[in-house]
Amino acid sequence: MIRLRPHHLLCMLTYKGEGYSPEFIANFDRLTRQLAAGNEPVEIVSGPDDICAPLVAGGECHCFNESVLERDQKAAQQLSSLLGEPVVPGAVLELTGARLAMLRSAFRNGDIRAACEECPWKELCDGIASGGFVRTKLSENS
Ligand code: SF4
Numbered sequence: 001m002i003r004l005r006p007h008h009l010l011c012m013l014t015y016k017g018e019g020y021s022p023e024f025i026a027n028f029d030r031l032t033r034q035l036a037a038g039n040e041p042v043e044i045v046s047g048p049d050d051i052c053a054p055l056v057a058g059g060e061c062h063c064f065n066e067s068v069l070e071r072d073q074k075a076a077q078q079l080s081s082l083l084g085e086p087v088v089p090g091a092v093l094e095l096t097g098a099r100l101a102m103l104r105s106a107f108r109n110g111d112i113r114a115a116c117e118e119c120p121w122k123e124l125c126d127g128i129a130s131g132g133f134v135r136t137k138l139s140e141n142s
Pocket of ligand 1: 007010011012014115116119120121122123125
């Protein structure tokens with residue numbers, strides 16, 4: 001089981017192997033390999049998750065900030081509508097290939113990007129989506 005906060009269901013789509021620290025990257029790489037295998041359920045959590053873990057362990061992170069919690073709320077609302085099931089803490093999601101394709105399409109169309117509005121990576125993620133998610137870690141493996 002992989003534990004994810006709601007807005008990381010978006011970030012996993014555009015992750016290309018870059019990040020805050022070598023530990024963060026190694027951990028995110030491992031998680032995308034597990035997710036791409038398609039048989040790893042995702043449990044939705046509130047606050048820091050398995051992607052955040054190396055940053056929390058390092059002691060300096062933005063993972064508890066109010067702005068990041070708001071980002072989760074916005075993502076949860078739009079993702080619940082798209083997936084047709086509640087994306088709330090405790091929910092368990094199956095990320096099948098069809099679901100990942102649906103998420104990528106909605107991301108590219110801007111339908112699930114409310115969480116991205118104030119994110120410093122928005123421009124980067126816009127470009128990755130408009131480029132068809134080429135060479136993202138999840139798409140390399142799925
Ligand atoms: S813009 Fe920010 S919140 Fe949105 S997918 Fe990219 S990194 Fe995640």
